[in-house]
Amino acid sequence: MKKATIVIIALLMCAMTFAQQALWGGAPVISPEIHNNNSVTFRLNAPKAEKVQVTGDFLPTQKISTPFGEFDGPGVADLTKGKDGVWEFTTPEPLPSELYSYSFIVDELKTTDPSNIYMIRDVASVTNVFIVPGNPGDLYRVNDVKHGTVARRWYNSPTLEEQRRVTIYTPSGYEGSDKSYPVLYLLHGSGGDEEAWIALGRTAQIMDNLIAQGKAEPMIIVMPNGHTQNAAAPGESSRAYAPVMGGGPRQAVASMEDSFGDILTFVESNYRVKKDKAHRAVAGLSMGGMHSSAISAQYPNTFDYVGVFSAPPIATMMMPDSEDKGKYTEEFVAKLKTQQDNGFKLYWIACGNTDFLYQGVIDSMRQMDKIGFKYTYRETGEGHIWKNWRIYLTEFAPMLFR
Structure with missing residues (x-):
């Protein structure tokens, strides 16, 4: 085999290694999971966490104090830890059709959902999003x-x-x-x-x-x-x-x-x-x-x-x-x-x-x-x-x- 061919193969193998490394890490966690009745389950793999919560506009609002006054802000719900270290929360009721945003709070640190690639920025805040189908959600879908x-x-x-x-x-x-x-x-x-x-x-x-x-x-x-x-x-x-x-x-x-x-x-x-x-x-x-x-x-x-x-x-x-x-x-x-x-x-x-x-x-x-x-x-x-x-x-x- 010519030296140039060996170099090309080595470069391709290296590129494949870096391209695939983001996929490593064991079995995937599905989050959010939108069920047939439009209830939604959120999951986070955090076996060492002491407390995990989800906050988003799909939850009942809570009052938040800001320099501009008091406003309605997104609610918060606790996740339950499973034996496998995966935390989970399912909405108690089906959600109306809409585009929703949310984040996790892990031991008081707000973070995005690593299992959800859909994210948007609003001013300085980055959150995950998901769409519950129906009206008007279907208008917001591709x-x-x-x-x-x-x-x-x-x-x-x-x-x-x-x-x-x-x-x-x-x-x-x-x-x-x-x-x-x-x-x-x-x-x-x-x-x-x-x-x-x-x-x-x-x-x-x-x-x-x-x-x-x-x-x-x-x-x-x-x-x-x-x-x-x-x-x-x-x-x-x-x-x-x-x-x-x-x-x-x-x-x-x-x-x-x-x-x-x-x-x-x-x-x-x-x-x-x-x-x-x-x-x-x-x-x-x-x-x-x-x-x-x-x-x-x-x-x-x-x-x-x-x-x-x-x-x-x-x-x-x-x-x-x-x-x-x-x-x-x-x-x-x-x-x-x-x-x-x-x-x-x-x-x-x-x-x-x-x-x-x-x-x-x-x-x-x-x-x-x-x-x-x-x-x-x-x-x-x-x-x-x-x-x-x-x-x-x-x-x-x-x-x-x-």
Whole structure:
């Protein structure tokens, strides 16, 4: 055998060894296991642990104190240790269809489930996820339908004086046609980034499924980074930073509202889009909801569709009573009057009835009622959670561009 052949075989054997080493470790532990009745079993192989718990949004909530106040947080349940050192917990009841997130707590240390490769990041927290089938869970799954394309692009923002990253969904068939499409600009909440809606919001899966079912028009969805002090998500720009609620590595040069024109220019210069008001929509959650109301008011003849999720459309409703609050509210209401005079097809507000921003939403709508501003309100249960925001997207998207 020639020396070169021996070297190649040795290299292949070495590569195979490293490729397979992650599979070593004995019999696999199945976790989570979704049973036929939609109850779920969680397992963790931790023979030396003293205590193992699971925490997640599938459990009854518990109150959590934060610097921003007291909020409903994910509940906690104890696992039981078996003779083989595998800890186990099964939900006492079947779970409703939904996408759920969870983590383990091993001797007071929170960790992910090593048996579950499905993980997502929400601000600075990384958790495992699983989907219970049914409605709406099936909309969040990758089903056997035609799929769109998700691209991460960089655009120039002269207003913010830098290149910035944006996530863009194009529907199935976009690349192979010369057709122009309507656009939804979809904005994240505080602490999020251009990855939030595509990962936590399941935007691509939702839109693939809605379009395949004929429930939504094929559209382009643009998901920018709403923190103008940051160029991109953590690890995706030259400026390293730890994700925090609204923080970043530098001072913002300009606001999201003032810099939004740069995003419009990039999209309408690089994508086949319909460049008129009737084919543009803007929507967002929490901070992104306030951005959506502010952007649509600042560009009052640009969007026929506006979605404000879990946020007061008039942001000043969250301010303490003061002379400044009255002044800024009056200025914004004047912008809403102009927006109303220019006309639009849908102004959709949605909020959970236990959301900490709920009262601000109600107060905003009272102000809008005083000037006869037309909106549609959708109230759901629960609070400031991705479960609600995914539902809002599945309901809002089918109403667009009809």
